[in-house]
Amino acid sequence: MILTEAIARLMTATLFDKLWDEHLVESQTDGTDLIFIDRIFLHERTGSIALESLKAEGRSVFCPEQVFCCMDHIVDTFPGRGDETTMPSGRDFIVSLRHAAHNTGLTLFDLGDPRQGIVHVVSPEQGIVQPGATLVCPDSHTCTQGAFGALAWGIGSSEAEHALVTKTLRVRRPQTLRVTFNGNLSSGVGAKDLILHLIANHGAAGGSGYAIEFAGDTVRNLDMEARMTLCNMAVEFSAFTGLIAPDEKAINYLKGRPYSPSGDAWEKASTWWQSLHSDDGATFDRELMIDVSAIEPTVTWGTSPEHCVPISGVVPSDGDLASGLERARRYMDLQPGQKLDGLPIEAAFIGSCTNARLSDLRLAARVLRDRSVADGLKAICVPGSMAVRAAAEAEGLDEVFRKAGFEWRESGCSLCFFAGGEHFGYQQRVISTTNRNFESRQGPSTRTHIASPAMVAASAVTGRITDPRKLL
Amino acid sequence: MSLEPFVVWRGVAAPMLRPNIDTDAIIPSREMKRVSKTGLGEGLFAGERYLDSKTRQPNPGFILNNPSYSDCSILLGGPNFGCGSSREHAVWALREYGIRAIVAQGFGSIFANNCVRNGLLPVILSKQQIEALVDWTGESPGQRKIVINLEQQKITAGLLNYRFEIESGARHMLLNGLDAIALTLQSKEVIKAFESNRRQQRPWLYG
Ligand code: SF4
Numbered sequence: 001m002i003l004t005e006a007i008a009r010l011m012t013a014t015l016f017d018k019l020w021d022e023h024l025v026e027s028q029t030d031g032t033d034l035i036f037i038d039r040i041f042l043h044e045r046t047g048s049i050a051l052e053s054l055k056a057e058g059r060s061v062f063c064p065e066q067v068f069c070c071m072d073h074i075v076d077t078f079p080g081r082g083d084e085t086t087m088p089s090g091r092d093f094i095v096s097l098r099h100a101a102h103n104t105g106l107t108l109f110d111l112g113d114p115r116q117g118i119v120h121v122v123s124p125e126q127g128i129v130q131p132g133a134t135l136v137c138p139d140s141h142t143c144t145q146g147a148f149g150a151l152a153w154g155i156g157s158s159e160a161e162h163a164l165v166t167k168t169l170r171v172r173r174p175q176t177l178r179v180t181f182n183g184n185l186s187s188g189v190g191a192k193d194l195i196l197h198l199i200a201n202h203g204a205a206g207g208s209g210y211a212i213e214f215a216g217d218t219v220r221n222l223d224m225e226a227r228m229t230l231c232n233m234a235v236e237f238s239a240f241t242g243l244i245a246p247d248e249k250a251i252n253y254l255k256g257r258p259y260s261p262s263g264d265a266w267e268k269a270s271t272w273w274q275s276l277h278s279d280d281g282a283t284f285d286r287e288l289m290i291d292v293s294a295i296e297p298t299v300t301w302g303t304s305p306e307h308c309v310p311i312s313g314v315v316p317s318d319g320d321l322a323s324g325l326e327r328a329r330r331y332m333d334l335q336p337g338q339k340l341d342g343l344p345i346e347a348a349f350i351g352s353c354t355n356a357r358l359s360d361l362r363l364a365a366r367v368l369r370d371r372s373v374a375d376g377l378k379a380i381c382v383p384g385s386m387a388v389r390a391a392a393e394a395e396g397l398d399e400v401f402r403k404a405g406f407e408w409r410e411s412g413c414s415l416c417f418f419a420g421g422e423h424f425g426y427q428q429r430v431i432s433t434t435n436r437n438f439e440s441r442q443g444p445s446t447r448t449h450i451a452s453p454a455m456v457a458a459s460a461v462t463g464r465i466t467d468p469r470k471l472l
Numbered sequence: 473m474s475l476e477p478f479v480v481w482r483g484v485a486a487p488m489l490r491p492n493i494d495t496d497a498i499i500p501s502r503e504m505k506r507v508s509k510t511g512l513g514e515g516l517f518a519g520e521r522y523l524d525s526k527t528r529q530p531n532p533g534f535i536l537n538n539p540s541y542s543d544c545s546i547l548l549g550g551p552n553f554g555c556g557s558s559r560e561h562a563v564w565a566l567r568e569y570g571i572r573a574i575v576a577q578g579f580g581s582i583f584a585n586n587c588v589r590n591g592l593l594p595v596i597l598s599k600q601q602i603e604a605l606v607d608w609t610g611e612s613p614g615q616r617k618i619v620i621n622l623e624q625q626k627i628t629a630g631l632l633n634y635r636f637e638i639e640s641g642a643r644h645m646l647l648n649g650l651d652a653i654a655l656t657l658q659s660k661e662v663i664k665a666f667e668s669n670r671r672q673q674r675p676w677l678y679g
Pocket of ligand 1: 072073118119120139159317351352353412413416417434435
């Protein structure tokens with residue numbers, strides 16, 4: 001009986017099951033599985049601590065050639081930047097990671113390297129994330145890379161040390177959730193709106209305990225960059241990770257990248273990658289079906305990604321302090337029933353691992369071309385990587401941004417989060433392509449509204465939160 | 473590295489019930505100043521704890537600044553506690569401040585893992601149970617202590633007595649103060665064999 005069940009599962013496995021079983025070293029008596037980790041990313045903010053701690057304990061890295069380091073979190077993004085940062089003591093993190101990476105023999109995409117950028121943008125660009133691989137990083141948005149059909153998830157520093165030393169992690173197998181998006185997106189609506197809509201409707205904890213597979217026609221029709229946006233915010237839905245089965249688009253994206261296989265190995269690898277999908281009849285622990293045709297451009301009003309409404313919506317009127325809604329309204333200085341459309345903003349930010357890839361910059365530039373940002377508005381664009389920046393410059397997008405009144409920066413996490421360095425002003429209202437609208441996320445008491453690149457660009461032009469469909 | 477085992481803990485519990493208390497709130501990024509796991513307790517909840525983050529003037533409205541809770545070692549939380557960023561600094565700051573356990577309706581998954589790796593017990597109870605604990609302790613804040621027995625998976629507070637569930641792996645590690653790396657290194661040979669097999673099966677990953 002048990003055997004037939006096992007065989008049935010083999011024949012009708014979900015993509016997640018296939019990836020998990022591929023990496024299962026052994027099941028532990030304590031209910032966790034020992035999962036083999038193919039690749040590890042570190043960055044200067046948490047990686048430096050993990051590597052120093054290993055050194056202090058006399059432990060060594062199992063397989064240094066599979067560990068990659070990015071300088072992204074603390075580095076400045078001003079032109080002419082160096083190791084000195086606006087964040088006090090930021091230099092220590094940068095120098096510490098550089099030394100540790102060098103001494104341990106890890107690959108480092110350092111400042112000044114044309115490959116430098118935000119870890120989750122750099123990894124796919126370089127072909128380091130690949131379908132069927134496991135990849136972890138002490139950064140919660142590692143799930144971005146699940147868009148390639150890799151099992152990629154964010155961990156803490158202790159777990160990063162564990163992965164570095166043992167090449168494995170002890171993990172409890174999450175449950176599976178398939179979110180199927182079907183239907184045609186209306187114009188001005190993209191992956192960012194899809195994921196915000198999902199979180200708004202099912203709560204910021206809605207995906208807790210699940211590995212999510214995003215499926216359906218709508219997802220198939222998204223390009224790889226949009227798929228990364230979708231998977232990026234799986235963690236804002238509290239999921240273990242987000243995944244999309246690799247198809248022709250994923251495979252074509254990876255072809256010819258520096259770390260992608262080539263020659264015979266490419267044939268073998270890509271043949272295997274094509275088998276990485278959920279079998280017909282595979283069962284998930286939970287399923288959600290979403291018709292996307294009615295989804296509007298979406299924007300957050302509060303301090304959790306679930307505090308989110310369509311552009312035609314209003315700030316909710318219910319809830320008391322305990323529910324967090326009243327606290328969020330006060331923090332954001334908004335009244336119950338107030339409309340989001342038309343709300344004046346003071347700053348606009350296009351950047352982060354969510355929405356700062358080439359397609360995002362192209363979309364924003366479409367809105368900004370021959371237009372200017374509103375008077376007095378601070379507008380900043382930080383490309384997701386130096387490679388994205390170079391590609392955008394090759395198309396002349398930097399000129400569009402500059403002419404419109406945007407600052408055009410070097411790459412890094414920058415104003416996605418406030419680490420004591422770059423930040424927006426006290427209580428400033430910012431519309432942002434990032435992923436978190438937490439209190440003070442972008443500076444002291446800043447009020448962040450999260451939206452798509454199209455909406456951020458449109459709002460920058462009008463100086464008010466604006467439906468991008470009006471300007472596209 | 474071994475950790476302080478968690479078997480039974482008795483302590484003052486402070487309520488912080490609003491949903492989605494994220495790790496940015498537990499420790500703001502700007503408080504993570506050094507390449508270090510220590511020196512973070514002072515930054516715990518800095519955004520709400522101080523009226524001015526520079527002068528460190530305490531905000532009298534913040535629960536942990538209430539003298540009744542000066543011995544607080546347990547937090548009573550709402551849904552999705554510790555969501556958001558993976559920063560383990562949140563847990564290091566809580567531990568350094570003296571928090572040993574958090575009883576909440578649910579946890580961010582990376583956060584819960586980070587807790588266990590640092591000897592901090594995350595316990596999930598229902599909303600009603602947590603509210604009952606808050607009511608009971610609130611009658612005499614700072615005096616009425618909650619007892620958490622991990623061995624028996626029980627929380628007692630006056631006449632309240634709740635059983636809680638916890639993954640056996642997490643329980644085992646916490647009870648014994650185990651270091652996960654040392655535990656896993658016992659399987660080193662199996663891992664090595666797995667790796668060499670993988671090099672043959674998926675050679676392009678090792679290019
Ligand atoms: S861009 Fe923002 S969300 Fe992405 S890795 Fe950097 S800090 Fe994290």
